[in-house]
Amino acid sequence: MIILVGGEKGGSGKSCLAQNLAVYLASECQLTVMLVDCDPQRTTANWVQARNERPELTKLHCVQMFGKIRDDLSSLANHYEAVVVDCGGQDTLAQRAAMSVANFALLPLRPKRRDLQTVPHIDELLNTSLMFNPDLNAAFVMTQCPSLPNQAKRILEAKSVCQSWEIRVLDALTYQRNIYDDSEEAGSSVMEMEPNGKAASELRAIFNELLGEANARTLELRYARSVQLVEREEMQYGIG
Ligand SMILES: Nc1ncnc2c1ncn2[C@@H]1O[C@H](COP(=O)(O)OP(=O)(O)O)[C@@H](O)[C@H]1O
Numbered sequence: 001m002i003i004l005v006g007g008e009k010g011g012s013g014k015s016c017l018a019q020n021l022a023v024y025l026a027s028e029c030q031l032t033v034m035l036v037d038c039d040p041q042r043t044t045a046n047w048v049q050a051r052n053e054r055p056e057l058t059k060l061h062c063v064q065m066f067g068k069i070r071d072d073l074s075s076l077a078n079h080y081e082a083v084v085v086d087c088g089g090q091d092t093l094a095q096r097a098a099m100s101v102a103n104f105a106l107l108p109l110r111p112k113r114r115d116l117q118t119v120p121h122i123d124e125l126l127n128t129s130l131m132f133n134p135d136l137n138a139a140f141v142m143t144q145c146p147s148l149p150n151q152a153k154r155i156l157e158a159k160s161v162c163q164s165w166e167i168r169v170l171d172a173l174t175y176q177r178n179i180y181d182d183s184e185e186a187g188s189s190v191m192e193m194e195p196n197g198k199a200a201s202e203l204r205a206i207f208n209e210l211l212g213e214a215n216a217r218t219l220e221l222r223y224a225r226s227v228q229l230v231e232r233e234e235m236q237y238g239i240g
Pocket residue numbers: 009010011012013014015016017043089143144145174175176177178180181182184
């Protein structure tokens with residue numbers, strides 16, 4: 001499957017989500033994962049480079065790609081169970097190409113006016129992509145939300161702006177927490193720094209809500225394969 005993390009606004013948390021998603025899929029779901037960095041600033045590519053110098057962390061693969069990457073992404077998807085694309089911060093050719101072939105698009109937005117102003121243009125991008133890729137499953141996710149109860153209205157209002165464009169908005173969201181920034185140090189992730197912390201739980205909730213069905217299918221396949229393997233071994237060794 002191909003999952004793109006995109007949108008138009010810098011700083012909304014695209015690279016952060018793409019990196020944590022890659023760690024989640026590789027470490028917790030045991031999938032083979034390729035990260036694709038489409039941002040010339042190399043945020044994710046540099047993070048992977050730092051990470052792969054630390055043998056205690058699960059190794060990740062990463063390539064940089066720009067421009068018409070549709071065929072390249074399809075061919076990566078034949079070799080890796082999950083291809084996670086960090087689309088950078090603009091309406092680039094790479095982002096459009098990724099949208100035309102991806103299974104999922106995760107679109108982070110902060111509940112702030114300037115982020116919400118990008119929604120109409122993202123809607124246009126999605127509509128064009130859906131003509132080529134009708135199965136694209138796209139969803140906004142609210143990030144860096146204020147946790148004070150008197151600010152909850154802001155989050156609800158932001159969600160309703162997205163819903164007014166008839167685009168799916170995930171129930172799960174991220175709150176403003178220092179661990180997101182701290183965990184990026186030296187190629188680490190939230191999931192590894194505090195696996196049982198609140199931030200790790202909100203990330204898992206986002207990934208599960210986005211991938212729900214596909215995840216379940218993959219896990220079922222995995223289970224079926226392992227059962228077959230056990231049965232084959234039992235026959236081979238005459239046990240069971
Ligand atoms: N939920 C959050 N709480 C606090 N900081 C966050 C959160 N999500 C992301 N960040 C931080 O915001 C900054 C920008 O995130 P980044 O993923 O680089 O954005 P983008 O790739 O969209 O430009 C990073 O320092 C990141 O650690």
